[in-house]
Amino acid sequence: MAKVLMKGNDALAEAALAAGCRFYSGYPITPQTEILEYLSWRMDEVGGEFIQAESELAGINMVHGAAAAGARAFTTSSGPGFSLKQEGISYLAAADLPAVVVDVMRIGTGLGDISLGQGDYWQLTRGGGHGDYRTLVLAPASVQESVDLMIASFDLAEKYLHPVLIASDAAIGQMIEAVEIPEAVEHDIDQFEWSIKGCKAGTEPRKVQNIYYHHPDYEGFLTNKYAEMEANEQRYEAFEVEDAEIVLVAYGISSRICREVVDVGRAQGVKIGLIRPITLWPFPIKAFELAKSAKAFLTIEMSILGQMVDDVRLAIGDACPVDHYGSIFEIPETDGVLQAAIAFLNKVKGEV
Amino acid sequence: MTEIICAGFGGQGILTAGMLMIHAGMEQGHNVTFYPSYGSEMRGGTANCNVKISEKLIASPLCKEADIVLGMTSPAVDKFEARLKPGGMLFVNASIVDADRSYRDDITVVKVPVTEISIEAGNPKGANIVMLGALASKSDLFDAAHLKEVIVKFFEDQGKGKHNATNIVCFDRGVEGK
Numbered sequence: 050m051a052k053v054l055m056k057g058n059d060a061l062a063e064a065a066l067a068a069g070c071r072f073y074s075g076y077p078i079t080p081q082t083e084i085l086e087y088l089s090w091r092m093d094e095v096g097g098e099f100i101q102a103e104s105e106l107a108g109i110n111m112v113h114g115a116a117a118a119g120a121r122a123f124t125t126s127s128g129p130g131f132s133l134k135q136e137g138i139s140y141l142a143a144a145d146l147p148a149v150v151v152d153v154m155r156i157g158t159g160l161g162d163i164s165l166g167q168g169d170y171w172q173l174t175r176g177g178g179h180g181d182y183r184t185l186v187l188a189p190a191s192v193q194e195s196v197d198l199m200i201a202s203f204d205l206a207e208k209y210l211h212p213v214l215i216a217s218d219a220a221i222g223q224m225i226e227a228v229e230i231p232e233a234v235e236h237d238i239d240q241f242e243w244s245i246k247g248c249k250a251g252t253e254p255r256k257v258q259n260i261y262y263h264h265p266d267y268e269g270f271l272t273n274k275y276a277e278m279e280a281n282e283q284r285y286e287a288f289e290v291e292d293a294e295i296v297l298v299a300y301g302i303s304s305r306i307c308r309e310v311v312d313v314g315r316a317q318g319v320k321i322g323l324i325r326p327i328t329l330w331p332f333p334i335k336a337f338e339l340a341k342s343a344k345a346f347l348t349i350e351m352s353i354l355g356q357m358v359d360d361v362r363l364a365i366g367d368a369c370p371v372d373h374y375g376s377i378f379e380i381p382e383t384d385g386v387l388q389a390a391i392a393f394l395n396k397v398k399g400e401v
Numbered sequence: 402m403t404e405i406i407c408a409g410f411g412g413q414g415i416l417t418a419g420m421l422m423i424h425a426g427m428e429q430g431h432n433v434t435f436y437p438s439y440g441s442e443m444r445g446g447t448a449n450c451n452v453k454i455s456e457k458l459i460a461s462p463l464c465k466e467a468d469i470v471l472g473m474t475s476p477a478v479d480k481f482e483a484r485l486k487p488g489g490m491l492f493v494n495a496s497i498v499d500a501d502r503s504y505r506d507d508i509t510v511v512k513v514p515v516t517e518i519s520i521e522a523g524n525p526k527g528a529n530i531v532m533l534g535a536l537a538s539k540s541d542l543f544d545a546a547h548l549k550e551v552i553v554k555f556f557e558d559q560g561k562g563k564h565n566a567t568n569i570v571c572f573d574r575g576v577e578g579k
Contacts, residue, residue: 054420224435224436227427305460309460380461383460
């Protein structure tokens with residue numbers, strides 16, 4: 050298929066349809082409302098169900114029902130709306146159900162505002178709801194990657210029978226770029242052994258439960274499920290990392306700026322590289338093994354607190370210092386990031 | 402990399418002008434991004450979009466220092482003149498912006514009465530197309546014949562091909578600059 054120009058949010062919606070998703074239920078909130086707007090007409094064209102729910106909770110709980118029936122189903126939100134989804138995400142994880150939830154991040158704590166932000170990192174990667182779970186989290190850095198990861202998310206959700214989150218942001222969701230949507234696949238809603246699809250005489254009834262008390266080894270099953278995701282699903286891109294003394298770590302919109310920072314810095318003789326996590330959970334600790342010459346790591350995030358710093362520290366132990374350079378109202382700028390990286394490296398070198 | 406800010410009132414076709422530019426840029430084989438102003442925008446309110454066209458990867462979709470500003474209203478010109486690089490080009494809707502207004506002396510100012518031309522052409526919604534004609538003529542960014550083809554196809558694909566006869570008049574008048 051030829052490249053077309055699409056907004057990140059619209060492309061994400063179209064990609065879900067290309068993956069065979071035929072159920073969506075959500076509630077409007079900027080900057081992700083285009084997903085609902087697009088699916089409100091497009092889902093009908095492909096014969097699926099689009100429901101504008103009465104609330105975020107209703108939206109995700111309908112997705113729970115559709116997923117239990119074997120459908121490819123997803124919902125989307127942002128900011129305070131994504132917080133309201135957390136109970137439902139926890140329930141999906143408890144029930145071992147595959148479903149996809151998109152967070153098009155916006156600025157702020159509380160209501161925040163509709164502009165750019167990357168402040169949901171902790172909520173996305175630490176479970177977010179109550180209980181003892183985590184979810185796979187995929188973070189696109191372009192409109193094309195929004196498409197590719199949206200399609201991959203349904204496969205991953207079904208592979209592990211687990212909810213998968215997409216961590217988009219207002220910049221990636223609102224921007225228009227050239228994109229190629231892959232050929233559509235059909236999803237057979239009746240293909241799974243476990244789904245709720247009626248009980249014929251003489252067969253065991255299927256149940257989608259909240260806790261599987263009668264599982265022969267429930268603790269082992271859960272332990273292995275998360276261990277397998279951690280071992281098998283780390284995704285990342287590494288640029289100029291092998292000989293880098295200062296390694297930037299960034300995802301989503303911030304990573305695009307950092308890619309340019311590496312080019313500009315290298316042209317000035319700065320040994321600088323970039324690790325771009327594509328999975329935020331599992332965090333791509335394997336990427337950090339490549340950074341053999343690193344003296345310092347600097348995360349670039351659109352947040353004040355520097356949330357991903359925690360995961361970088363866990364990945365590298367006390368091998369070298371980690372700091373954070375952030376902004377919340379504006380996308381970090383190339384010059385500012387490069388200056389911060391050089392200053393941090395010089396400080397670390399001075400201390401050694 | 403060329404950074405373009407297109408700005409004016411909602412309803413003037415600001416976002417459409419941006420979309421037309423990235424269509425043309427993509428067809429020329431370049432990387433393109435388009436970023437709209439979004440939020441509490443409405444007809445009659447302000448609207449702007451940031452367009453980048455580049456042979457290299459595009460980092461931020463936002464224009465920090467613009468090469469080109471298309472200013473369709475006085476507030477748009479006032480707001481975005483300062484965002485131009487030295488040597489940049491400011492396209493001004495001379496039908497609306499005061500003729501006595503003074504400008505930075507390190508930029509090129511192109512004044513075209515795009516609103517009047519669009520009305521004379523029988524397409525009062527086509528002021529944005531007039532502006533694109535002026536842009537194609539005065540900068541190296543687009544080939545005028547190619548951009549005109551892109552415009553015609555864009556509106557045909559949207560089911561609005563019936564306006565193309567007057568769109569072409571608007572575009573050609575923009576190329577002439579009067």
